[in-house]
Amino acid sequence: MRLILQRMLAVVGLIVATASTADEFGDPKAGKKVYRKCSGCHQVGEGARHRVGPHLNGIFGRKAASHEGFKYSKAMVRAGDNGLEWHADTLDSFVENPRALTSGTRMSFPGLRKQKDRLDLIAYLRQFSDDPANIPEADPTASPVDHDLDxxxxxxxxxxxxxxxxxxxxxxxxxxxxxxxxxxxxxxxxxxxxxxxxxxxxxxxxxxxxxxxxxxxxxxxxxxxxxxxxxxxxxx
Amino acid sequence: MTFNRRAFIGTSAALAATLAAPMVRGQGKPRVVVIGGGAGGATAARYIAKDSKGAIDVTLIEPTRRYYTCFFSNLYLGGFKQMEDLGHSYGGLAAGGVNVVHDWAVGVDRAAKSVSLAGGGSVPYDKLILSPGIDFVEGAVEGWDLSAQNAMPHAYKAGSQTELLKAQLMAMPEGGTFAMVAPPNPYRCPPGPYERVSMVAHFLKANNPTAKIIVADPKPKFSKMGLFQEGWADHYEGMVDWIGEDFGGGNVSVDPGAMTVTIDGEVTKVDVANVIPAMKAGRIAELAGVTDGNWAPVNAADMSTKADADVYVLGDASSQGDMPKSGFSANSQAKVCANAVRGALTGSKIFPAKFSNTCWSLIATNDGVKVGATYEATPEKIAKVDGFISQTGESADLRKATYEESEGWYSGITSDMLG
CATH class of the missing domain: 1.10.760.10 (Cytochrome c-like domain)
Structure with missing residues (x-):
């Protein structure tokens, strides 16, 4: 695990060194504050359990609607069956506007319009997805696909x-x-x-x-x- | 079928309209006559009436009072649907302002622009839309003609034929043989022959597991072949013997009296024979003089016939290019046609033609697959633009979602057609 983290940090360093723009990968500390908006319904971290929404441990690389024992909306189950997996880009799209990614989701959250908030939040959640088998190395550092429509x-x-x-x-x-x-x-x-x-x-x-x-x-x-x-x- | 608010309010007036004899209206309203109340005709009638808001007089001529969908009729054979699930009334169309006449159209006088009815009388038109589905080519399968359809049903028009085939299937002796004579291209689909094989196999596996299915096919390959063959091997191992063109599947004769099927010289005694002969446009298209060979050639932009700009042909009966002869296709073509006919008669805006099709098939419980494409109108034909097909080896979850999607589509298209 440590080795992988080091490799990832190396990748981060490389990109930061070559990118002229500001940090694209989010700040987990700032993300923790953003996460307060989510915490009414979702738990994350040690001992997290399903509440109104499913817990968010290990979310990276997970198929949508794949927790046994949580009752998802039909729309989210369908999205998972159709191949939706949670990665930095899909989480970014979902958190920006849940209904736009998955019409009919029960997640009644208007979305985070600011890209920085989303990046920070995703960086925060990334800390609780530490199973290397599930995480392509690029995942936490992949920059969001440009879904921001013109x-x-x-x-x-x-x-x-x-x-x-x-x-x-x-x-x-x-x-x-x-x-x-x-x-x-x-x-x-x-x-x-x-x-x-x-x-x-x-x-x-x-x-x-x-x-x-x-x-x-x-x-x-x-x-x-x-x-x-x-x-x-x-x-x- | 669900009734929406407006349909409910309009029902009593609409029923009166259904029962009334067709009459010539003198107010000079343009008149559209639609023959055939299936996926093409019902959709065209409904959309023209709905979108013209009373400016066009729309009459639908359809002999049956209850419409049984060909799509999903194989699922009835497999035990996934009841016959009543497949039946729909024309009340919603009548409520939407369509004058529904339950009679046979027996002739078209294109010079006088009128349609004659079996019950006497005639109906004048400015624009005529034919959506008669299919009939069978005489002599296509040696030894079979329509008089043999009770001994060896085709079950290619949903309803009593489908029920007959199911009854014969249920009465098969233990370890008996079910034979299908599959049609050459092009054929109506649904009810697809290969989904039907799957549904028959599903029924037999549960009720008569030592029974066999023989398919004599004049084609070397068929749509979704890889998906079906994978499914037959997975779910019904050893039960289905598909004999394609390469193995003499096209050299077939039947004897309905002796209940034998002869494939490439080999005579087999069978318990059920589902004979699906080569097809052609429904007879009224031929009577109207708009066919060339077995089908009616049409212009892709508006589905008007090459023979007569005021006569349109939709769905299975048309020869249009790349679209399959499915209910989805007919529904798609009907909307293009309705828009063009309304534009021609009332001056409403005519938008460019767009077509699409998706065909779902059920292989076994919760094992659904699909194939689909989009199309555009070119000067020559309806031409395929883009397409997709389910893949072999897909997850069970995806196959289940595909089947559930097909059920959603069924609700969607039937309410889109019939209101």
């Missing part, structure tokens, strides 16, 4: 009429009534969540082959149009 994309105003036409393709599987059995509901989402989620599929960050394919051929305007349409779709 604000210009988020600012795009969608054409709901176009969205309605495009939506017919979604509605073969996603019920316009909002029904949710086997396939999640996509109505009445905040537009921003919808746009972030669709771009996450488009960029193949969210793991689901059908959605990656469907989102993959939608352009920015089309995703905005769908977001605008579904955001206001009251059960027709």
């Amino acid at each position: 604000p210009a994309i988020l600012a795009l105003e969608g054409d709901p009429e176009y969205g309605e036409y495009l939506s017919s393709e979604c509605k073969t599987c996603h019920q316009s009534s909002g029904g949710d059995d086997g396939i999640p509901s996509i109505i009445l989402w905040p537009e921003e969540d919808f746009v972030i989620a669709m771009h996450a599929y488009k960029n193949k960050k969210r793991p689901h082959p059908v959605m990656q394919m469907m989102a993959g051929r939608l352009n920015e305007e089309e995703i905005a149009a769908l977001a605008a349409y579904f955001a206001t779709l009251d059960n027709e």
Whole structure:
């Protein structure tokens, strides 16, 4: 373990030495403060147990929704089955906006918008994931994938009429009534969540082959149009 | 099927509309007639009525009062679904403003722009959408014709044929033989022949484990072949004997009286024979004069026929390019067509065509697989853009999630089609 830590530190040192920007890997001490926002529901560290949320020991490299004995939302179970694993990049996306990564998660947390907070938090949590077998060496030091959408994309105003036409393709599987059995509901989402989620599929960050394919051929305007349409779709 | 608020409020008026005879409306509203209430026709009728908000008069002609989905009908054979799970009424369409006429369309006069009905009378149209599904090519399997469909069912139109095949399956003697004569390409799918083999094997493994399944196939390979063969080996070892083209699977004749199937000269006495002959467009497409060979060629941009710009063909009956003959495809094509027809009749905006398809199959309990693709309209055809397929060796969790997803899709598409 010590050897691995030393090697990791060496890697960190190397990157810090060559990177001109500020620390990209987060400060675990600052992360402990950020973690207070989580501690109402999650325990971490020695003796941590499941509370409202699952405990967070050993989370790096763990398949989503894989703790026996914790009752996850259907959405999180599905995400795990589809291949979602917790690493620095996926944790970063999730903590930024839980519903955008996993629609229907029961984690009612608005998300950490500041990248520094997220990096610090992840650095803190990393300290409780010390099983070398589970942790690719790059994991704690990998910088988050750039999932921060260009604000210009988020600012795009969608054409709901176009969205309605495009939506017919979604509605073969996603019920316009909002029904949710086997396939999640996509109505009445905040537009921003919808746009972030669709771009996450488009960029193949969210793991689901059908959605990656469907989102993959939608352009920015089309995703905005769908977001605008579904955001206001009251059960027709 | 769930009824939503608006459908519930509209039900009584809608039922009256269902029962009313078709009538010529004199207000000069444009008229769309849809023949066939399956995944293509029902979707087209519903979307045109819904999106035109009463500006277009939509009539759906469909002989049966209750619609049984071909998709998931194999799951009925396997014991995963009941027949009533597959049945749906047309009440939701009627509630959505579609004039549903339960009768057979027996002729199309394209010069006069009218459809004649078996019950007498005719229905005029400005735009005609045909979604008649499939019929069988006469003489495709030596020794079999429609008069033999009770002795050797095809079960390729869901409902009584599917129930008959299930009854025969249940009555098989211990250690008996189930034979399938598989169709050549292109064929309607679902109900896919190979999912059906899986479901029959699932039933037999539990109820008649020494029984055998023989598949005579005129094709050298088939969709999702690797996934199915892996599944058959894992779940039903030694039960399924698939005889492809290379081994004479295309050289088949049957004798429904003697209950024998002859494959490449070898005569086998069988207990159940599921004969799925070569297919062609449903007969009304041929009567309308829009077919060329077995199918109706269409323009990819709007699904209008090459023969007549005011006649459209959706789903299995069309010859369109790369899409498979699935309910998902028909539903996807119907939306493109509905948008184009509405635009042509009312001047509403016509958006560019986009198509997609995903086909799920169940191999065994909680062992679901899928294949899918997206498509675009080119001047020549509907052309594949991108696709994916389940992989062999996937985790049991993923296969279970895939099956659950297919159940979600079933709820989604049936409410999308029928309201």
